[in-house]
Amino acid sequence: MAAAQCRRMIRETMECPAVALAMPLRWIGEPDPADPRYRDLERRVNLALHGAVYAAVNSGLWFTQMLRHPWSYPGLFSLVWLLALLAHLAIVAQRRIR
Numbered sequence: 001m002a003a004a005q006c007r008r009m010i011r012e013t014m015e016c017p018a019v020a021l022a023m024p025l026r027w028i029g030e031p032d033p034a035d036p037r038y039r040d041l042e043r044r045v046n047l048a049l050h051g052a053v054y055a056a057v058n059s060g061l062w063f064t065q066m067l068r069h070p071w072s073y074p075g076l077f078s079l080v081w082l083l084a085l086l087a088h089l090a091i092v093a094q095r096r097i098r
Contacts, residue, residue: 040097
């Protein structure tokens with residue numbers, strides 16, 4: 001039922017939240033930092049970048065640690081950074097434009 005309702009919403013208004021999450025982020029027109037929609041997009045792009053850097057650094061850290069350099073704190077490092085990433089996610093979700 002939700003899929004049918006979503007398809008109907010797409011036909012009627014072209015704005016379905018489930019589909020909007022799957023679509024790529026983009027900005028049409030001149031960027032204006034004072035525009036709340038632009039700030040929302042900027043926060044979401046920054047969150048995606050934060051997640052990508054987290055994944056790259058942590059996978060490299062754990063790979064290196066497993067291969068040749070035993071370090072006793074990669075778990076703590078990863079956990080602290082994950083908590084920071086989750087805090088970033090909470091801020092983005094809280095300030096999201098509905």
